[in-house]
Every structure is written in C-alpha cells, then in structure tokens.
Amino acid sequence: MQWEWASSSIEAEADVPDRALVIVPTYNECENIRRLIATVLVQDARIDILVVDDGSPDGTGTLMDEIVAQNDRVHVIHRARKLGLGTAYIAGFRWALERDYAVVLEMDADFSHDPVHLPQFLLAIEDADMVLGSRYQQGRVTVVNWPIARLILSYCANVYARAVTGLPVWDATGGFKCFRRSVLEAIDLDRVRSNGYAFQIEMSFRAWKRNFRIAEIPIVFVDRTEGTSKMSNSIVREAVWMVWRLRWWSLRGTI
Numbered sequence: 553m554q555w556e557w558a559s560s561s562i563e564a565e566a567d568v569p570d571r572a573l574v575i576v577p578t579y580n581e582c583e584n585i586r587r588l589i590a591t592v593l594v595q596d597a598r599i600d601i602l603v604v605d606d607g608s609p610d611g612t613g614t615l616m617d618e619i620v621a622q623n624d625r626v627h628v629i630h631r632a633r634k635l636g637l638g639t640a641y642i643a644g645f646r647w648a649l650e651r652d653y654a655v656v657l658e659m660d661a662d663f664s665h666d667p668v669h670l671p672q673f674l675l676a677i678e679d680a681d682m683v684l685g686s687r688y689q690q691g692r693v694t695v696v697n698w699p700i701a702r703l704i705l706s707y708c709a710n711v712y713a714r715a716v717t718g719l720p721v722w723d724a725t726g727g728f729k730c731f732r733r734s735v736l737e738a739i740d741l742d743r744v745r746s747n748g749y750a751f752q753i754e755m756s757f758r759a760w761k762r763n764f765r766i767a768e769i770p771i772v773f774v775d776r777t778e779g780t781s782k783m784s785n786s787i788v789r790e791a792v793w794m795v796w797r798l799r800w801w802s803l804r805g806t807i
C-alpha cells in the first residue's frame with residue numbers, strides 16, 4: 553500500500569511539464585506581435601515562443617528577426633509566402649519535436665487568445681494529453697465583440713462538426729490549445745490534410761481516435777482590435793467537407 557502511494561505520487565510529479573513551446577502563426581501581424589510575445593513570456597518561465605511567419609508583406613518577419621536577436625526564448629520560422637494555417641502549425645510541431653519541449657501550445661497573434669489563460673493550460677495538461685480552450689463550454693458562449701453572423705457561423709460549425717464526426721468536445725474549431733509531446737509524436741503529421749479551421753478539428757479528431765485524454769477549459773475569446781482577419785470562404789468550404797472525410801477515414805480505419 554505504502555509502495556503504491558509512493559509510486560503514484562512520483563508519477564504525478566513526472567506529469568508536470570518542464571518546457572513548453574507556444575507556436576504563433578502570423579500573416580501581417582506587425583501591430584500585435586511584439587506586445588503579444590512580451591505578454592506570453594511573462595506568464596510562465598517554462599514558456600518559449602515560436603512564430604511561423606509566411607513572408608508577411610507588412611514586415612512582421614523583419615520585426616521578428618529583431619526580437620529573436622534580443623531574446624533567446626523567442627524563435628522564428630520564415631516561410632516564403634502565405635501557405636496556410638495548418639502547414640504553419642505542422643512546421644512548428646516538427647520544430648518542437650526536434651527539441652525537448654514536453655508541451656506544445658497553439659495560439660493566434662491577434663490577442664483573441666488572451667495569454668493570461670496560458671498558466672491554466674499548463675495546469676490542465678498535467679491531467680490530460682490535450683487541452684482545448686473552449687468558447688462554448690457547456691453551451692455558454694464566451695465570445696466578445698464578434699459580429700453576430702461570425703458568431704452564428706462558428707457556433708453552428710461546432711454543432712455540425714460534433715454531429716458528423718462524433719468528436720465529444722464543445723469547441724472543435726478553436727485555435728487556442730495545448731498538446732503533450734506524445735500526442736504530436738503519435739499523429740502522423742505527414743497525413744494531416746486540412747489547412748484552415750478544419751485543421752483544428754482534424755488534429756483533435758486524430759488525437760481522440762488514438763484514445764488520448766482531451767480536456768477543455770473555458771476561455772474568453774475577444775475579437776481583434778489591430779490588423780485584419782484572414783478568414784475566407786474557401787476555409788469554411790474546406791471545413792464543411794473535411795468532417796465527412798474524417799468520418800469516412802475513421803470508418804475505414806485509415807485515420
């Protein structure tokens with residue numbers, strides 16, 4: 553009995569992540585990125601940050617080179633042109649897996665994802681394999697300042713994604729999330745197909761199908777005040793079809 557207690561307490565200690573990487577994809581975020589990085593880094597000393605910039609015409613990439621030169625907790629990947637959110641995250645995941653980060657987080661550059669939630673993610677991941685920041689926890693909407701049409705689209709997209717794929721989460725399309733390294737190692741990143749908001753559904757779906765433990769924490773999502781949204785109709789169309797493909801691959805056991 554004594555031994556069991558001792559071994560489980562050692563196991564619990566081992567689950568506290570020691571290094572975490574926050575990945576932030578950017579396209580034209582020069583008004584936000586410097587302040588975002590500063591606000592992220594003060595949240596927890598274990599956190600480093602990796603920005604994946606897609607050749608932003610507004611000079612975000614040049615600004616990043618300056619910041620990286622001043623702070624060894626900050627890193628950047630430059631890609632030649634706008635190649636999409638999904639492949640930006642995949643590039644970031646690979647970068648993290650080549651290093652010793654125990655935990656990897658995703659977040660947007662535009663302050664819609666408030667960095668004050670980061671310590672809550674790091675706490676929640678101690679007892680989960682993946683943590684999702686949820687705007688619709690228990691059906692309660694915690695979104696501020698979004699146009700009503702955008703909110704309805706997002707809410708309905710979540711109901712639809714849950715109905716088609718069976719993924720048992722409140723917010724499947726959100727982009728504020730946290731993975732244990734083991735989840736990213738278990739998912740074959742070469743086979744992830746989505747590139748827009750469907751990317752978020754696909755990653756969570758693949759983790760769920762591998763029986764990883766998913767937790768959700770409520771977050772307050774605030775619409776951006778600086779810069780503009782890169783949301784497009786083709787991103788919505790991709791998500792509409794992708795959930796059916798996920799279901800199909802899952803039925804055939806090829807996911």
Ligand SMILES: Nc1nc2c(ncn2[C@@H]2O[C@H](COP(=O)(O)OP(=O)(O)O)[C@@H](O)[C@H]2O)c(=O)[nH]1
Nearest residue numbers: 577578579604606635636637640660661781782
């Ligand atoms: N690297 C990269 N980042 C992108 C791309 N599209 C969007 N982003 C970034 O992804 C995050 C979310 O995009 P955003 O336009 O705010 O989407 P919205 O919040 O859904 O309107 C922001 O940090 C964007 O700068 C892309 O093609 N490549």
Ligand SMILES: [Mg+2]
Nearest residue numbers: 660662664776
């Ligand atoms: Mg945004």
